[in-house]
Amino acid sequence: MAELSVIGQRVPRVDAWEKVTGQAKYAADYSLPDMLWCKLLRSPYPHARILNIDTSKAKKLPGVRGIVTGKDFGGWSWGWMPATRDETPLAVDKVRYMAEAVAGVAAVDEDTAEQAAGLIKVEYEELPGVFDPEEAMKDGAPKVHDYVKNNISVEYHWNFGDVDKAFAESHIVREDRFRTARATHGYLEPPAILAYYDPTGYITVWASKQSPYFHYRHLAACFKVPLSRVRVIQPFIGGGFGGTKNDSLAGDFCAVLLSKMTGRPVKYIESMEEELATSRRRHSVIVYSKMGVTKDGLLKAIQHRVVADGGGYTAIGPLSMYLNGFMTTLPYKLPHFKFDAYRVFTNNPIGAAMRGHGVTHTRFAAEIQMEMLAEELGIDPVEMRMRNAIDNPKPGEIYETINKVTLKTCGLKQAIKEAVEDPLWRDRDKLPKKEGAISWGTGISGSSYSGGARQMGHQACAAIIRLCEDGTVNLITGATDCGQGSDTVLCMIAAEELGIKLDDVAIKRVDTAYTPVDPGSYGSRVTILAGQATQKAAREVKKQLLETAAANWQVKPEDIEIRLGEVFVKSDPEKKMPFIRLARIACYSGTGAVIMGTGYSSYGIEHLDLTNGIGNGGCSYSFTAHTARVGVDMETGQITTTDFTIASDCGRLLSPVQAEGQIEGGAIQGLGQALYEDFIMDRGKTLNPTFLDYKMPHALDVPNIKLIDIVTDDPFGPFGAKETSEGSIVSAPPAVVSAIHDATGIWFKELPVTPEKVVKALKEKK
């Protein structure tokens, strides 16, 4: 690879200054004169028919300016696919989960709006609810929606190879039931919106959306206005991680409609308690895993039957279930694979996307079960993984899984090798095994995640670069930095391609009135797809500049190089000028030309086969080997995690500081799912909708993290980049559970592994 000037440098984030000084504005920080406040009324029942809504008392409260109920949206509904448009902005005839919104109020201040919401009288007929997905699938279970049978919201049945024959030929076959937690994103910024529907028919919103173009489409469809009149102006986003901030919420639709009705701007901020009780969280998934291996520990077949708690609506469920299955053929060689997936409606809050989407469940199950089999066979867990790991394809070659997922690079074996050479694993037997009540253990996992995800028709992704006459450029994309650092990476790509300094590239937030359409921030797609678009736009600008310089010096464009703001003739370095001078010459050429470049991403545009699970769901795949050391208090069940070593093949790290932050952050979010995080539900009611009771890792819970970078330059990714954001959230739970097993001799199959579960299991073991 050619020498790089900007890519690979440890640079600060481009938005760091605004964020450390408190100048970065988030949705809740925006206000407009004459603005009203919106509050919602939410259902006290998880499943009930709405018989009547009486708003008369609320209307009479001084300061109330408008009230909306479900009927005011004229029957409009939305969903991820045309066949799954089962959700309305507010519940119309019935509520399907606790705290589903039924009415919205706009008033002169937040307190009045809240008081008025409390004065709305809703007459409900409570219906029997169903809260367990396996119960919900049974004949005779209460029906959440009438348009499906047995509450099955999504189902897939894939069969690759011949699992029955493979199990018959296996030396050992295991069958286990695993379950993942009811975990949520846990960003600190509750969803918020400031909306203004102006009398000429334009909708303008400042909303906390990590994929603003979903919201733009939803608003256009709901309010029947042209897309060209929907303006989503993107503030800074206080964390996303999928799900809620990828979708539109009751508060968004109400704020816009109330603005339309009153002619005034309307602001809505969700309380954290509302957010935690209703967030579009990760599905809780039951995985029935059957795995067969040869006596040498080689994988013969995996059969997964997964049952996911979908909650009250479909949302992004069809994609979630696809992701539960399509990557099970990674990161190990798997000749036979059967997958039966059921996403089931219940009267719980909605299951949707979260970082590590889909894969966290089935990789956890498969990784633990493989190690259980290794234990039965007496094979070392590292050896077991090395025997099965997919080899790195030679340059130009492609590895294809049985479901036609294709890899151009795979650094898993190298990652495992380097992870186990690290002292954490290598010297594990030299460290104490027991200290007082603490039993120590070390564990390992391997994982993979796709980067450059694609979503049906929402694939279009572009960048525009505009040269200014002073030699700086504006980078304009529809891509969203919701904290992951993509604005920095995209600016670095532009600077590298143009041969200018990072400081000379300016980027602003998405504004759907000006920025090109983009799918959004999900599926680790921004660096790869918006990165390629940026690269192409920059090359188009550079081409025009080189032509200008070539004409000026009477040489060929290909003889000229631009590096770090200097333009020179390669064969005659005496012929040189600063970039700013070339920019001036080009901009003042007198031809009237404006130097601009556009580019769009061409990666990953083949057909996405959700129904049959064949082919790629992304452009390239990261690979991770993860070791962990934990101490388990054998009396209290308390688990302390002291160390993580994470070897990641993320292709090439374009911005190492941001990439490390992604890997570390993902690993700690994964630690939360392994040990702490779970919504405690009682018949549809969330018993712990606060950060006091929904336990996310604090600074004191965090282990020492050592990162090892495995470089594989993937041809599908700008400068060889793959994904960095999601691999470690998938690898962390199985690594931690493997370490807990090493410490206690017990395999935990349900997440999170809380002290109660540990104490109970230790008692049962005795």
Added chain:
Amino acid sequence: MKEINLTVNNQPYRLSVPPRRTLLEVIREDLGLTGTKEGCGLGECGACTVLMDGQAINSCLVLAAEADGKQITTVEGLASGDKLHPIQQAFVDHGGLQCGFCTPGMIMSAKALLDKNPTPTEEEIKQGITGNLCRCTGYTKIIESIKAAAENMGGK
């Protein structure tokens, strides 16, 4: 309504506030200093951390009336013109932030810590920010940033 006098970032203010109004509401809505964030509103996430007479407090839990006569410092009060406070600079240099929503509160907790203990151990740094949740970074780079800030400030 109650009359209160308070000093925020060295500016004196006299305000008339309803008895239920929190210090966070005064800072964000009455004074327009939106750098201080509201996350949970219940004192569990630390996003609203400011200094009151040098102590790090959750401003969502303090009534404005309780801040009468106090010195308040918010994130906007740290930099001198274009020059960042060494803690802010260390967060920039060491990648101690991602989405930035916890950052103001995190920096204020770090300031309270370093004001009291200019040479903290790693464990003391973790203790100092344990009231501040961060969902993006996994804390590693925040801890590194505070360590670097302490070194750059030379134990002062």
